[in-house]
Amino acid sequence: xxxxxxxxxxxxxxxxxxxxxxxxxxxxxxxNEARYDATESFGEYEDLRTEAREIKEDAIERLxxxxxxxTDAVEANGGQVYLADDAADANQYIEEVVGDADSLxxxxxxxxEEIDVNDSLEAAGVDVHETDLGEWVLQxxxxxxxxxxxxxxxxxxxxxxxxxxxxxxxxxxxxTAEELTAFARDWLGERIQDADVGMTGANFVLAESGSITxxxxxxxxxxxxxxxxxxxxxxxxxxxxxxxRELQPFVELIARAATxxxxxxxxxxxxxxxxxxxxxxxxxDTPLSEAGIGGGNGGGGxxxxxxxxxxxxxxxxxxxxxxxxxxxxxxxYCIRCGACANSCANFQHVGGHAFGGETYTxxxxxxxxxxxxxxxxxxxxxxxxxxxxxCVNACPVKIDIPWINEVVRDRINRGxxxxxxxxxxxxxxFLVEGLTPDEEPGGLTPRKRFFGxxxxxxxxxxxxxxxxxWLAGTGPSRAVLERFLGIDRRRDLPKFERETLVxxxxxxxxxxxxxxxxxxxxxxxxxxxxxxxxxxxxxAAVRVLEALGVAVRxxxxxxxxxxxxxxxxxxxxxxxxxxxxxxxxxxxxxxRDVVVIEPSDLAMFAGxxxxxxxxxxxxxxxxxxxxxxxxxxxxxxxxxxxxxxxPGDGERVAYHSHCQQRTLGLEAHSVAVLEDCGxxxxxxxxxxxxxxxxxxxxxxxxxxxxxxxxxxEAQFTTDDARDRTVVASGTSCCEQLDALLERPSRHPVxxxxxxxxx
Amino acid sequence: MATETVATFESSLDExxxxxxxxxxxxxxxxLAAIIDEPAVGVPLRIDGVSLDDxxxxxxxxxxxxxxxxxxxxxxxxxxATYGTLAIESSAAGDEPVSxxxxxxxxxxxxxxxxxxxxxxxxxLDEEFDAGRDSVVFATGASATADMGExxxxxxxxxxxxxxxxxx
Numbered sequence: 001x002x003x004x005x006x007x008x009x010x011x012x013x014x015x016x017x018x019x020x021x022x023x024x025x026x027x028x029x030x031x032n033e034a035r036y037d038a039t040e041s042f043g044e045y046e047d048l049r050t051e052a053r054e055i056k057e058d059a060i061e062r063l064x065x066x067x068x069x070x071t072d073a074v075e076a077n078g079g080q081v082y083l084a085d086d087a088a089d090a091n092q093y094i095e096e097v098v099g100d101a102d103s104l105x106x107x108x109x110x111x112x113e114e115i116d117v118n119d120s121l122e123a124a125g126v127d128v129h130e131t132d133l134g135e136w137v138l139q140x141x142x143x144x145x146x147x148x149x150x151x152x153x154x155x156x157x158x159x160x161x162x163x164x165x166x167x168x169x170x171x172x173x174x175x176t177a178e179e180l181t182a183f184a185r186d187w188l189g190e191r192i193q194d195a196d197v198g199m200t201g202a203n204f205v206l207a208e209s210g211s212i213t214x215x216x217x218x219x220x221x222x223x224x225x226x227x228x229x230x231x232x233x234x235x236x237x238x239x240x241x242x243x244x245r246e247l248q249p250f251v252e253l254i255a256r257a258a259t260x261x262x263x264x265x266x267x268x269x270x271x272x273x274x275x276x277x278x279x280x281x282x283x284x285d286t287p288l289s290e291a292g293i294g295g296g297n298g299g300g301g302x303x304x305x306x307x308x309x310x311x312x313x314x315x316x317x318x319x320x321x322x323x324x325x326x327x328x329x330x331x332x333y334c335i336r337c338g339a340c341a342n343s344c345a346n347f348q349h350v351g352g353h354a355f356g357g358e359t360y361t362x363x364x365x366x367x368x369x370x371x372x373x374x375x376x377x378x379x380x381x382x383x384x385x386x387x388x389x390x391c392v393n394a395c396p397v398k399i400d401i402p403w404i405n406e407v408v409r410d411r412i413n414r415g416x417x418x419x420x421x422x423x424x425x426x427x428x429x430f431l432v433e434g435l436t437p438d439e440e441p442g443g444l445t446p447r448k449r450f451f452g453x454x455x456x457x458x459x460x461x462x463x464x465x466x467x468x469x470w471l472a473g474t475g476p477s478r479a480v481l482e483r484f485l486g487i488d489r490r491r492d493l494p495k496f497e498r499e500t501l502v503x504x505x506x507x508x509x510x511x512x513x514x515x516x517x518x519x520x521x522x523x524x525x526x527x528x529x530x531x532x533x534x535x536x537x538x539x540a541a542v543r544v545l546e547a548l549g550v551a552v553r554x555x556x557x558x559x560x561x562x563x564x565x566x567x568x569x570x571x572x573x574x575x576x577x578x579x580x581x582x583x584x585x586x587x588x589x590x591x592r593d594v595v596v597i598e599p600s601d602l603a604m605f606a607g608x609x610x611x612x613x614x615x616x617x618x619x620x621x622x623x624x625x626x627x628x629x630x631x632x633x634x635x636x637x638x639x640x641x642x643x644x645x646x647p648g649d650g651e652r653v654a655y656h657s658h659c660q661q662r663t664l665g666l667e668a669h670s671v672a673v674l675e676d677c678g679x680x681x682x683x684x685x686x687x688x689x690x691x692x693x694x695x696x697x698x699x700x701x702x703x704x705x706x707x708x709x710x711x712x713e714a715q716f717t718t719d720d721a722r723d724r725t726v727v728a729s730g731t732s733c734c735e736q737l738d739a740l741l742e743r744p745s746r747h748p749v750x751x752x753x754x755x756x757x758x
Numbered sequence: 759m760a761t762e763t764v765a766t767f768e769s770s771l772d773e774x775x776x777x778x779x780x781x782x783x784x785x786x787x788x789x790l791a792a793i794i795d796e797p798a799v800g801v802p803l804r805i806d807g808v809s810l811d812d813x814x815x816x817x818x819x820x821x822x823x824x825x826x827x828x829x830x831x832x833x834x835x836x837x838x839a840t841y842g843t844l845a846i847e848s849s850a851a852g853d854e855p856v857s858x859x860x861x862x863x864x865x866x867x868x869x870x871x872x873x874x875x876x877x878x879x880x881x882x883l884d885e886e887f888d889a890g891r892d893s894v895v896f897a898t899g900a901s902a903t904a905d906m907g908e909x910x911x912x913x914x915x916x917x918x919x920x921x922x923x924x925x926x
Contacts (some may be wrong), residue, residue: 027904077892133905134914150905157907177908184906185913192914193825209892216827219858219901219915226854247878251896263841263876266915271892275850284822288852291821300817 001445002702006486008699016354017707020146020154025350027153032342032687034260035394042256052249053398056169056333059241060323066207066240067314073210079310083237086317087115090234094199097232097311101196105188105228107214107221108132109201110148110235110336111315114359114372117199129191130611131220133184140167144363146352149258149338154351188220193281198224202235203335204250205312208243211271212312213256215264222268229278230309237314238332244269250335253396257337273308322371324561327407331367339363340391340401345688345708346384355381356703363391367404370411379412383701386692387566389603389658403608409568415443418491438564439571447485451694452567455559455576458532461496461517469495488702492739501531502537505554509547518551522588522631527598528559529731537746540626540753541597547644547754548635553592557583560601565608566693577604577612581621594625597747599661599730600693602627606664627661628749629729633669636676645752648679651725653751654716656684656737658730659692670729670748682721684713689728691736705736712741727751759889760869763839764923767872770842774899775911776919780869783807783924790815790831793920799823800831801851803866808924819856830860830916834867836882837921840875841898844921845883848893857897863916868924 001009039045059066071081084090094117098104104126106112118128118139130136134152137160138145145151152160161174174180192198192239200221202212212233214221225231241247247269255264259411277291341347341355341362352361357369357377366385369378385405395401435748439445443651450457461468471477478489487493499507515521522545530538545552561576584594596602605625610618626634636642653674657667667683674681690708695701715721716737726745728734737745750756770910781789786808799819800810809819815831824830832853836845843864848854857863873879883894901915911917 019771049786131914134901139906152905155907160906164834175778177906178911180906181903181910181913188914211892218913220913222854222858223914226848244880245884248876252876263843263896265898265900265902267896269894270848274848274854274893276848276854277823277850277852279855281821281825281826284825285820287818287820288824288855289850 001447001486003483003486006700008097010703013350013354013700013704016350017704019505020351020353021707022348023156024146024154025348027150028147028342028348028351029687031150031259032348033343035257035339036260038256038260038262042262044252045256048249048252049396049398052253052335052396053186053333055241055246055249056397059246060329060332062242063240065235066242067237068212069207070205070240070312070314073208074310074312077210077310077446078308078628079210079273079312081314083314084316088429090115090313090317091117091120093313094232094234097121097230097309098126098197099266101126101230103127103129103191103195104197104199105129105131105192105195105224106199107201107216108135108151109199109234110145110359111201111236112199113145113597115234115315117234127639128267129188129195131188131192131216131224132216133181136184136188137163140164144353144356146356147338147341148336148360148362154353156234191218192223192227195228197230197232198226198228199234200225202233202312202340203254204241204247205235205246205314206243206269207240209271211269212731213247214266214268214270216268217265219266222266225268225270225272226274226276227279229307230311231272232311232313233272234313234315237319238318238334254335254337257335257339257394257396272310277397278307291595318372325371327404328367328371330399331364331371331404334364334368335397337396338362339394339396343390343394343687344385345388345390345686345690346386346704348687349707350384350704353665355384358548363401364395364399364404366408367401370408375408375412375415378408381408383698384410384689386695388688388692389663390659392663400607403611406568406570407563410570413448413568414441439575440568440569444569445699447487447570448567451697452564452572454563455528458496458528460744462498462500462532465496482699486699487697488699490702491697492735494529494735496532497535499535500524501535502554502556504535504539505542511552513546513549513551515551518549520549520593520635521551521553521591522595523557523584523595524552524554524628525557525584525594525596525601527596527601529562530597534731534734534747537597537750540747540750540756541595543755544628544632544645544749544752545595548632548640550635553587555583555587560604561612562578562604562693565604570669570753572623573608574612577609581609581613581617584621585617588620588624593631594621595628595631596625597628597749599627599658599664600668603660603664627664627666627669629673630666630669631672632749632752636673640674643686644754645677646754646756648674648677648751650680651751652680652682652723653727654682654684654721654724655748656689656712656716656726656728656733658728658733659688661729674727674748679751682724684712684715686715689736691732693732696732696736706740709736709740712737716741725751744751760872763872764869764876765793766874767837767839767842767892767923770840771921774842774919776842776899776921778921778923780923780925786922786924787812790864790922794831795828795862797823798826798829799827799832799856799860801833801849801853801856803833804805805833805866805868805924808866818852824852824855824859827860829862829864830856830858831864831866834865834921835871836879837865837867837872838874838876838879838896839872843876843879843898844919845879846895846897848895854895857895858915861916861920862920863897864920864922866922866924869926870921888899
């Protein structure tokens with residue numbers, strides 16, 4: 001990406017922050033909070049997630065069989081099934097079905113957005129009316145959805161009112177949501193009555209009975225499905241599940257995940273062509289029993305419903321290839337609830353139009369776009385995933401969304417390179433030459449190499465400190481870093497310590513608690529930042545562990561691979577994983593615990609290492625690794641002396657946990673230990689600080705990163721918070737907080753350090 | 759147990775802003791007449807002891823009557839206490855449009871058909887699907903949208919829902 005491209009991208013993001021950010025922020029954060037409430041109070045949530053995941057895994061595995069079964073079932077019911085290879089194939093079939101119909105009403109369906117069916121039908125002379133109010137607003141405004149579930153989330157009531165007043169010129173201008181909704185109901189109601197064809201998507205397709213399930217809050221999908229006598233349902237093949245017996249977990253999960261409702265207003269399962277009488281509003285005096293289905297007497301009904309037609313269009317469009325792809329396959333388990341978008345701090349601030357691909361937007365969209373459109377489409381917004389992992393627990397079918405994003409990033413690194421782009425051109429590699437001992441192909445951008453090889457940079461930085469710090473801080477150096485690597489000059493760079501943590505530990509003569517006297521022995525993992533930049537928190541961790549009676553070791557250990565992973569440099573990340581495991585395996589064999597300060601590294605050990613290492617190795621490391629305060633919590637629970645730590649004496653602290661630490665469920669340990677030691681703890685309520693590693697350094701994302709951080713800044717500068725000591729668990733969180741607030745931040749272990757000044 | 763289930767059902771409906779009336783078959787006609795706004799349309803109730811014969815409800819309406827009706831009366835085969843959900847059929851009698859087009863949907867359910875949770879409702883549904891049933895609408899509260907900037911009820915479906923529970 002050239003400096004100019006970066007500036008353009010920054011300008012686009014700034015514009016979206018100004019125009020759509022506020023509306024998206026209000027809605028996405030509101031829905032996200034409702035999701036937390038709805039899932040926390042729901043005892044079966046985790047079990048149902050597991051069950052839903054298993055059902056999807058099984059269904060995708062058996063997909064060809066399920067396609068065969070649903071075809072038989074729908075045909076037995078009197079309908080047709082068409083398996084469409086791609087968008088053009090689907091549109092051609094739909095055009096044939098629609099024939100000489102004048103008008104068609106649609107309920108919301110991202111799958112029909114994917115094939116651009118509206119354009120295709122309108123070109124064929126059919127009037128297409130979206131009946132979901134959000135979709136209709138976009139149709140009137142000629143815009144694309146910015147959210148899978150709330151397509152017009154980026155528009156305010158005032159903007160919609162202004163749009164409708166201009167477009168429909170009512171006698172009394174629209175103002176309230178009630179007025180707008182009433183108008184929509186009437187206007188669209190007439191279109192539904194007049195329509196020749198109704199088109200819906202399908203949230204689930206039940207193979208055994210040939211049924212489709214539609215999940216909606218408005219009644220429009222039901223009306224589109226039953227009012228006209230021809231019904232076309234368009235669904236990706238991944239929507240198939242075996243039967244109604246597998247439907248329940250999804251009914252319990254989908255609305256909770258999507259909007260925080262316990263159940264959607266309407267969960268409609270139909271096996272079309274339905275027996276419901278067709279409604280002919282041009283023939284107002286025919287009783288329902290005689291309308292359309294012939295011979296029904298109002299009570300018994302009749303199966304002889306010749307007037308009704310049903311077509312189920314099952315869309316492949318790349319899905320079969322996704323099914324064969326070990327990394328993209330789990331994208332097909334997605335039930336399109338949008339929870340990944342709502343839980344994403346970047347999405348909450350800038351919305352789907354910055355995040356969007358051709359059709360899909362938000363967290364899981366990278367997988368969808370790479371699968372159904374192209375890697376190029378995914379590449380446009382893949383950068384906006386910071387890998388913070390907040391979406392992981394939000395996903396009702398447990399899709400590892402950050403991993404999919406890293407995989408696609410890796411493929412983009414390998415496949416896509418813009419030769420006209422200065423910083424994409426290897427000739428500028430001199431900037432990072434020597435810092436790139438990676439496994440990556442030549443097309444990789446220097447910036448990715450720079451961030452991805454941060455551990456090497458850190459070694460060099462420490463070895464040459466303070467000269468390296470002085471150089472990095474000078475105007476000319478920052479200009480070069482900005483020009484060629486896109487590192488924003490407004491962001492402070494880390495300052496390397498001349499003496500690393502490992503060197504300090506050796507120089508002091510190792511552990512002050514001998515292994516012979518200790519119940520437990522721990523290896524403090526010297527992550528790159530702790531070892532080279534924030535050595536103070538490493539020293540505090542050593543002293544805290546010793547105070548709790550632990551014999552400590554701080555050996556040289558390879559970096560975890562987090563830095564290359566977040567650049568999508570998977571081969572390099574994998575090499576780091578092998579090296580780090582090799583360095584730690586002997587300690588694990590000797591029954592030493594691995595204590596980790598940096599939550600993102602612990603998250604690697606607990607999560608991504610299962611992709612890189614043999615299963616047994618990954619399991620052993622994960623089982624032996626602890627976050628430092630989690631470990632202290634365990635020691636205190638097992639009788640270690642609380643009095644050995646520095647008491648809080650009521651010190652007021654404002655604590656921001658780290659995204660990945662929260663995903664791992666470890667925030668509570670830090671709060672509990674601080675409170676037990678007498679600290680008065682206020683915890684942050686924001687989804688993320690907005691820094692997330694290298695993201696906030698990048699010139700085009702600097703302002704977005706700051707905007708995301710503004711929520712945390714606001715909470716930590718209220719009357720109740722502004723005099724509190726700022727505490728955060730992650731390096732990047734501390735960097736962002738230091739940039740946002742006037743007072744410095746520190747790691748909780750530094751508060752508990754017995755040698756800390758009062 | 760049944761009392762607890764119906765009490766839970768009532769409080770779930772209350773949270774949804776849905777009213778509930780309990781009556782026995784003898785009191786049904788009066789109770790229903792007090793609830794409905796006319797003109798009203800309906801489908802046969804398929805519940806022993808009660809019918810729409812002696813109430814001001816047009817059974818087997820024309821499309822014009824359906825379009826102008828303010829109330830639609832349908833039976834409900836199963837109701838879910840914990841969610842306040844009503845399982846509506848999609849039948850040839852027109853349960854689907856009658857429950858959907860008028861502003862107010864009045865659902866009639868037997869007390870014994872109010873089940874505790876979705877588990878029980880799905881257990882029934884699984885059996886019924888095995889026996890040939892092929893549709894159900896789980897409807898919970900009025901239709902709603904937040905697409906116009908604020909939550910508004912009654913967008914494409916009913917603005918109000920009322921449930922009549924028939925005690926046995």
